[in-house]
Amino acid sequence: MQQVWVANPAVTADRFDGEVVLICISTGLYFSLRGAAAALWAALPVSEPDILGMFGDLPESDRISVQSAWGQLKEHELVVASDGPSQEPAKVAFEAPVVEVYSDLAELITLDPVHEVGAKGWPEKHDP
Amino acid sequence: MILDPEAHGRTDTAIRALLALGYEQVEDKIAWQSCHKAGPASFTLVSSHEAAARLLTPYLFPATAPGFTLYLHVGPVPAWDFAHTSDRHLERLHVSEDELLTAQYDVGTRCWSIWEEESQRGLLWIHSLEDLPAWHQTAPFRNLIHWALAHTSAVLLHAGTVDNLLLAGKGGSGKSTTVAACALAGMGTCGDDMIAVEDLHAYPVFNSVKLDASQAQRLGFGIGLQVSEKAAYRYTDLGMRVPLLAEITAIIIPIVSNADRCSVEPVSAAVALLALGPSTAFLLRGHEQQSLEKIKALVRAVPCYELKLSHDLKDVTDTLSFLKDSV
Numbered sequence: 519m520q521q522v523w524v525a526n527p528a529v530t531a532d533r534f535d536g537e538v539v540l541i542c543i544s545t546g547l548y549f550s551l552r553g554a555a556a557a558l559w560a561a562l563p564v565s566e567p568d569i570l571g572m573f574g575d576l577p578e579s580d581r582i583s584v585q586s587a588w589g590q591l592k593e594h595e596l597v598v599a600s601d602g603p604s605q606e607p608a609k610v611a612f613e614a615p616v617v618e619v620y621s622d623l624a625e626l627i628t629l630d631p632v633h634e635v636g637a638k639g640w641p642e643k644h645d646p
Numbered sequence: 647m648i649l650d651p652e653a654h655g656r657t658d659t660a661i662r663a664l665l666a667l668g669y670e671q672v673e674d675k676i677a678w679q680s681c682h683k684a685g686p687a688s689f690t691l692v693s694s695h696e697a698a699a700r701l702l703t704p705y706l707f708p709a710t711a712p713g714f715t716l717y718l719h720v721g722p723v724p725a726w727d728f729a730h731t732s733d734r735h736l737e738r739l740h741v742s743e744d745e746l747l748t749a750q751y752d753v754g755t756r757c758w759s760i761w762e763e764e765s766q767r768g769l770l771w772i773h774s775l776e777d778l779p780a781w782h783q784t785a786p787f788r789n790l791i792h793w794a795l796a797h798t799s800a801v802l803l804h805a806g807t808v809d810n811l812l813l814a815g816k817g818g819s820g821k822s823t824t825v826a827a828c829a830l831a832g833m834g835t836c837g838d839d840m841i842a843v844e845d846l847h848a849y850p851v852f853n854s855v856k857l858d859a860s861q862a863q864r865l866g867f868g869i870g871l872q873v874s875e876k877a878a879y880r881y882t883d884l885g886m887r888v889p890l891l892a893e894i895t896a897i898i899i900p901i902v903s904n905a906d907r908c909s910v911e912p913v914s915a916a917v918a919l920l921a922l923g924p925s926t927a928f929l930l931r932g933h934e935q936q937s938l939e940k941i942k943a944l945v946r947a948v949p950c951y952e953l954k955l956s957h958d959l960k961d962v963t964d965t966l967s968f969l970k971d972s973v
Contacts, residue, residue, distance in 0.1 A: 528647065530938050534916035534946075541924055543934045544733060548924040550916065620920070623816060626928040627737065 522604040523597045524563040531559065536613075540596055546624030547594065553613035555587040561607035562597065572607035580612055587615035594619065647733050648743055654731035658742045661749045664724060665760045668769040672717045681713070682706040684791045685842020685849035686800050686891070688713035691787075695720040698775055702786040705854040705880060707888075714766040714794050716787055723758060723773040726751040739931055748793045748932045755779060761793035768794065780873040784854040785840055789930070791851060796933035800844035801940040804926040807836040807848045809970040810895045812948075814922035820900040820955045823861045824962055829886035830865060831963040833970070836892055843940070846947060847891045853880045864959070896973035897922070897950040898966075908965040909954045918950035949973060 525531060530541045538551040538559045551559055554573060558564075561572055569588055570581055591597045648654045672692055678699035680691050688709035693699040698720045726738050734741060738751040746763040756773035768790040772778055782788075792802040806813040806821045808828040813821045825838035836850040843849070856876040857867065867884070870877030881888050899913065899921045923941045927934040951969070955962055 530935060532916075532919060532942050534914055534919070537914065537916040539916050539919050539923070541927060541938060543927060546924075546928050548920065550920060620924070623924050623928045626925075627931075 520565045522563050522565050522600050522602055524600040526595055526598045529596055546627040548620045550618040552616040554584050554615035555617045557610045558588055563602055563604050564607055565604040568607055572610055573612040574609060576612060583615055587617050590617045648731060650731045651743060653729045654743060657728040657731060657740055658747055661740060661747060661760060665762060665769055668719050668771050669717055672719050681709040683709045685795060685851050686844045690715050691718060693718035701775060701783060705784045705852050706786060707850060707853055716790055717769045719771045723756045723771055737931060741932055750789060759789040761790050763797055784873055784878040785852050792930040793932055795842060796936045800842050801937050802840060802842050802930055804929050805841055805922060806838040807841055807892055808966050809833045810893050811970050812848060812894045812897045814897055814899050814918060816925045820902045822855060822857055824900050826855050826857060826865055827959045828963050828966050834887040834889045834892060843944060846894050848894055849891050850888050853882055854878050855881060894948055896948050897945060899952045901952060901954050903954040905954055905956045908956045908961050911952045913950050913952045915945040915950060918945040
């Protein structure tokens with residue numbers, strides 16, 4: 519079965535005209551997707567081989583930019599692999615993809631500095 | 647994400663027992679009762695520790711309606727010792743599967759905040775007043791108020807207001823200085839850092855403005871309460887006008903610049919969400935999805951502008967004064 523990629527349920531997303539804003543509650547990162555990157559988000563759930571086809575024939579540099587944007591969505595775990603059905607993405611006009619990653623507020627999220635989760639569960643105490 | 651619902655439920659039970667113990671400790675020896683505003687809501691504070699209540703209430707506004715109940719207890723605090731059943735436990739945050747019980751244990755200050763939605767009661771259990779960081783004084787019961795509002799149509803926001811304008815932006819964006827300068831010029835404010843919003847109206851929650859030393863000096867303020875690297879003042883002590891509520895007609899995103907004159911540009915709702923959503927959701931933990939849904943509705947409902955602040959405070963107040971009348 520072909521692997522299908524879906525939006526990570528831990529990420530809150532909202533679409534405004536051509537821009538998608540993503541906020542990851544657990545990591546403190548947030549994102550702005552525009553152009554082909556926003557189109558990729560709109561195409562979810564999608565299988566990877568269908569991604570490039572949704573923009574029609576593209577010159578090599580544009581293909582690379584789409585692959586790079588898709589790679590960023592995967593790298594930041596904004597999309598996750600799933601077993602569910604995919605949808606064939608509608609054809610859309612290509613606009614250069616933009617993935618803006620904001621990490622300036624991540625420090626607001628304070629994880630416990632003393633304990634870490636171990637194999638035995640919680641808590642496994644470490645010397646501070 | 648809840649990893650083991652059964653074990654997670656056992657933690658609910660343990661936290662409810664902790665809550666019952668806290669209530670019992672307070673009710674056995676009530677030394678303080680007072681009513682305060684929590685944005686559009688209000689609450690009754692009940693404490694067994696008068697000194698703690700005296701420390702934590704000066705920056706709250708008085709209320710007449712009793713509203714929900716918050717218990718304040720000071721004494722040896724049971725540490726967090728639960729099975730790891732949720733990724734949120736890394737933050738020492740526990741939210742029951744039905745989201746009606748919310749609790750957080752602050753390791754640094756050894757302090758529990760617990761909110762029980764069904765009974766409309768919450769508990770702040772502090773180990774000792776000496777361990778309490780100063781921000782607790784200027785924004786007391788912040789988590790509990792946030793959780794109490796989460797199940798209503800209101801939301802606690804990391805934002806300020808100047809009359810009918812909501813100012814959004816992360817720390818250091820110029821919100822506090824702008825609010826203080828405008829309030830000194832006679833405009834009303836519901837707050838510079840934390841406000842409540844419901845149905846496109848802003849409500850004050852905390853009677854405090856925090857400024858760094860240079861900004862406080864620039865505005866002619868005296869010595870305030872030291873909170874981290876800032877000094878805190880009460881709006882009402884400074885003679886500033888704090889309305890009961892203010893209709894929001896626009897969102898302003900201030901940006902510090904060294905320009906001679908302020909400049910204003912319309913921006914998209916997406917830009918406003920980026921300014922308001924993450925800083926609220928990452929600061930006020932638990933029930934973030936509810937907060938973000940309310941923020942998304944807000945940024946779609948009113949026009950949004952980016953305001954590049956000039957170094958001239960008179961120009962800043964004139965610009966805000968013009969904007970409040972024209973949007």
